[in-house]
Amino acid sequence: MALLEIDDLHVGFPVAGGRVVEVVRGLTLRLDAGQAMGLVGESGSGKSQTALAIMGLLRKPLRITRGSIRLDGQELTKAPEEALRRLRGGAMSIVFQDAMSGLNPVFPIGTQLMDVLRTHRGLSGQAARDAAVEALEMVGIREASARLRQYPHQFSGGMRQRVLIAMAIACRPKLLIADEPTTALDVTVQAQIVALLHELRNKLGLALLFITHNLDLMAEICDRAIVLYGGRMMEEAPIDPLFDAPMHPYGRALLDCVPRLADTPGALHPIEGAAPMPGRLGEACPFAPRCGESLPRCTEQAPPELVFGPRRAACWRLVP
Numbered sequence: 566m567a568l569l570e571i572d573d574l575h576v577g578f579p580v581a582g583g584r585v586v587e588v589v590r591g592l593t594l595r596l597d598a599g600q601a602m603g604l605v606g607e608s609g610s611g612k613s614q615t616a617l618a619i620m621g622l623l624r625k626p627l628r629i630t631r632g633s634i635r636l637d638g639q640e641l642t643k644a645p646e647e648a649l650r651r652l653r654g655g656a657m658s659i660v661f662q663d664a665m666s667g668l669n670p671v672f673p674i675g676t677q678l679m680d681v682l683r684t685h686r687g688l689s690g691q692a693a694r695d696a697a698v699e700a701l702e703m704v705g706i707r708e709a710s711a712r713l714r715q716y717p718h719q720f721s722g723g724m725r726q727r728v729l730i731a732m733a734i735a736c737r738p739k740l741l742i743a744d745e746p747t748t749a750l751d752v753t754v755q756a757q758i759v760a761l762l763h764e765l766r767n768k769l770g771l772a773l774l775f776i777t778h779n780l781d782l783m784a785e786i787c788d789r790a791i792v793l794y795g796g797r798m799m800e801e802a803p804i805d806p807l808f809d810a811p812m813h814p815y816g817r818a819l820l821d822c823v824p825r826l827a828d829t830p831g832a833l834h835p836i837e838g839a840a841p842m843p844g845r846l847g848e849a850c851p852f853a854p855r856c857g858e859s860l861p862r863c864t865e866q867a868p869p870e871l872v873f874g875p876r877r878a879a880c881w882r883l884v885p
């Protein structure tokens with residue numbers, strides 16, 4: 566049994582006429598304990614809504630309309646809010662892009678950290694303080710006991726992100742979801758945060774679901790990745806084969822967009838056309854309108870998910 570098992574997940578919201586607009590459409594995913602999975606795809610492809618669905622944090626009107634999410638065998642889609650609250654910050658936690666939004670500006674960070682430790686590990690007084698110091702040290706914050714008294718605004722952006730990661734790991738979760746954790750930071754700090762996540766994953770045996778636009782950062786930290794488009798999985802593969810030879814035309818297009826150090830200037834190939842609007846998606850392959858290799862049936866019918874050893878891909882071109 567994998568730590569995280571998602572089967573045929575659909576997330577959507579009702580619109581007029583009894584229709585439901587889906588933003589995640591039939592996602593299946595397995596993540597083993599201690600493994601790191603990347604989730605990539607253009608803006609609007611459904612990455613964050615997938616993360617929020619796992620955490621039980623979808624905002625109305627969005628909700629899970631079909632499918633199953635199991636953490637350690639426990640079904641989350643039907644779990645009562647109280648059980649989800651216990652799991653959040655306990656067995657699973659999430660770090661968002663904007664560290665400021667995850668921290669309360671009016672309380673010192675020590676108070677916020679100790680709050681988490683009280684709620685999820687039943688710690689109070691000196692034990693909570695010690696665990697808070699330990700968590701801050703684990704994320705590379707020096708003079709941790711003195712910094713417990715400081716407020717979020719007294720930390721730099723990168724340091725705030727470290728504090729947020731400390732809060733996320735303080736209860737030793739099995740699963741850490743990081744949704745664009747470095748997007749708001751400058752390049753050197755990004756690399757440091759990614760290195761930190763990598764180190765924590767090894768030290769604590771965390772499973773990591775790493776959501777990003779940055780394929781190079783993803784390659785540094787993840788074992789495998791799922792490429793999403795229009796709420797659907799286009800392909801999934803271990804990092805090296807994915808980068809060497811993406812199987813799906815969208816995977817190829819996405820990798821072509823990424824400037825590489827070795828590239829000659831100007832060798833950038835943006836994907837023509839615009840990302841799809843969720844309400845306009847039919848049953849066809851969502852990428853078909855922008856795909857340079859589409860066949861007539863690509864615009865008529867969803868391609869099946871094909872399995873190729875450790876890889877999966879959904880493309881009519883790959884159907885024998």
Ligand SMILES: Nc1ncnc2c1ncn2[C@@H]1O[C@H](COP(=O)(O)OP(=O)(O)OP(=O)(O)O)[C@@H](O)[C@H]1O
Binds near residue numbers: 614
């Ligand atoms: N509250 C909402 N109501 C309706 N649609 C929403 C709502 N929030 C998000 N969406 C839509 O859901 C789709 C998926 O959004 P999601 O936030 O998961 O994208 P993403 O892949 O995380 O993109 P980004 O890279 O920009 O963060 C988008 O088309 C978005 O417009």
Ligand SMILES: [Mg+2]
Binds near residue numbers: 612613614744
């Ligand atoms: Mg997002």
